[in-house]
Amino acid sequence: MSEENKTLREGMLVGLCNPLLDISAAADVAFLEKYDLQLNNAILAEEKHKPLYKELVSQYKVDYIAGGSGQNALRVAQKVLEKPNTTVFMGCVGKDEYSEILETKARSEGVNVRYQYTESESTGTCAVLLTENGANRSLCANLAAANLFTKHHIEIPENRKFIDEADFFYITGFFLTVNPDTIMEVARHANAQNKTLMMNLSAPFLSQFFKEPMMQTFPYIDILFGNETEAETFAKEQNLPVNKEDMSEIALSIAALPKENKNRNRIVIITQGKDDVIIAQGHYALISDSAIFQNVKINIFSDGKITRIPAISVPSEKIVDTNGAGDAFVGGFISQILQGRPIDVCARCGVWAATQIIQQDGCTFPKDLQIPEEFRSV
Numbered sequence: 001m002s003e004e005n006k007t008l009r010e011g012m013l014v015g016l017c018n019p020l021l022d023i024s025a026a027a028d029v030a031f032l033e034k035y036d037l038q039l040n041n042a043i044l045a046e047e048k049h050k051p052l053y054k055e056l057v058s059q060y061k062v063d064y065i066a067g068g069s070g071q072n073a074l075r076v077a078q079k080v081l082e083k084p085n086t087t088v089f090m091g092c093v094g095k096d097e098y099s100e101i102l103e104t105k106a107r108s109e110g111v112n113v114r115y116q117y118t119e120s121e122s123t124g125t126c127a128v129l130l131t132e133n134g135a136n137r138s139l140c141a142n143l144a145a146a147n148l149f150t151k152h153h154i155e156i157p158e159n160r161k162f163i164d165e166a167d168f169f170y171i172t173g174f175f176l177t178v179n180p181d182t183i184m185e186v187a188r189h190a191n192a193q194n195k196t197l198m199m200n201l202s203a204p205f206l207s208q209f210f211k212e213p214m215m216q217t218f219p220y221i222d223i224l225f226g227n228e229t230e231a232e233t234f235a236k237e238q239n240l241p242v243n244k245e246d247m248s249e250i251a252l253s254i255a256a257l258p259k260e261n262k263n264r265n266r267i268v269i270i271t272q273g274k275d276d277v278i279i280a281q282g283h284y285a286l287i288s289d290s291a292i293f294q295n296v297k298i299n300i301f302s303d304g305k306i307t308r309i310p311a312i313s314v315p316s317e318k319i320v321d322t323n324g325a326g327d328a329f330v331g332g333f334i335s336q337i338l339q340g341r342p343i344d345v346c347a348r349c350g351v352w353a354a355t356q357i358i359q360q361d362g363c364t365f366p367k368d369l370q371i372p373e374e375f376r377s378v
Contacts, residue, residue, distance in 0.1 A: 017070025076331025173202030324363030
């Protein structure tokens with residue numbers, strides 16, 4: 001994917017996502033049922049969810065945490081890298097106290113924040129509802145200002161400079177609901193310049209209800225992240241083989257989908273909580289009846305390779321909040337791939353980072369964090 005021991009520099013990676021202030025609380029199942037929310041799921045707020053936020057604050061002890069999936073991942077990457085401004089983050093916020101909290105937090109942790117500001121909406125928020133002592137989480141995001149990001153922001157010369165100079169891009173699936181045109185601009189640029197585009201399936205509803213922008217982007221994706229539920233939903237929606245007993249088949253199927261950049265095979269990484277991380281590498285060939293994708297026959301096992309990375313067991317009594325586990329995994333992975341390290345090392349760092357995060361409130365590391373020597377930057 002890149003040269004071993006790649007020299008770190010400022011602006012190596014640009015991330016795009018929705019910057020949100022998380023409003024986190026330990027809630028009960030009845031509260032979730034009242035607002036038609038499911039365990040371990042993420043949705044966009046509808047009209048019926050609008051009263052949720054005030055009720056959450058009034059009925060429960062809440063924590064305000066700098067959030068947004070993509071921004072979280074970059075914060076984690078920067079913590080491991082210990083090299084400020086290696087990553088750049090873009091998203092839209094309001095001109096208010098919440099955006100000041102978000103920017104201060106992100107910059108203090110080494111992320112170069114390049115927000116687009118709007119006066120039309122307030123900064124977005126996300127209700128993070130934790131149940132069973134943090135073992136389950138349900139997310140309900142009110143995007144507000146985050147929904148107003150425009151492609152113009154990356155066309156401004158001082159921002160376009162970051163796009164042109166980056167070697168890597170990380171875009172969450174959540175951003176598909178906001179500005180697909182920006183995603184396609186970045187995707188085509190990455191393909192033309194042989195840069196690495198990483199994306200995240202992010203949530204099941206995106207594969208179900210935002211298929212068109214997702215599949216327009218898909219041929220440009222070099223590395224794809226997702227958990228087992230997200231990957232299974234994607235496979236079903238794309239009529240790919242689904243074997244719930246073995247996620248490797250789904251991973252290989254996704255890795256084999258048509259790809260623009262033929263210089264490298266797609267890598268698909270599926271996390272499974274306490275079970276092994278599945279890494280699939282492979283490319284497609286128009287020679288098989290094994291699957292049909294957009295009226296094209298594909299061979300899902302052409303040069304397919306599976307690697308399994310064991311999860312680290314954490315006693316249930318030490319698990320505080322699983323909300324940031326997926327973002328932390330991506331952040332750990334990013335911190336290593338920017339240094340040109342092998343994919344298995346990238347994934348092991350992701351597992352380590354996620355293990356640290358779930359023992360804290362929000363997507364934060366413990367204050368006495370010791371980064372393993374093998375993951376430290378040179």
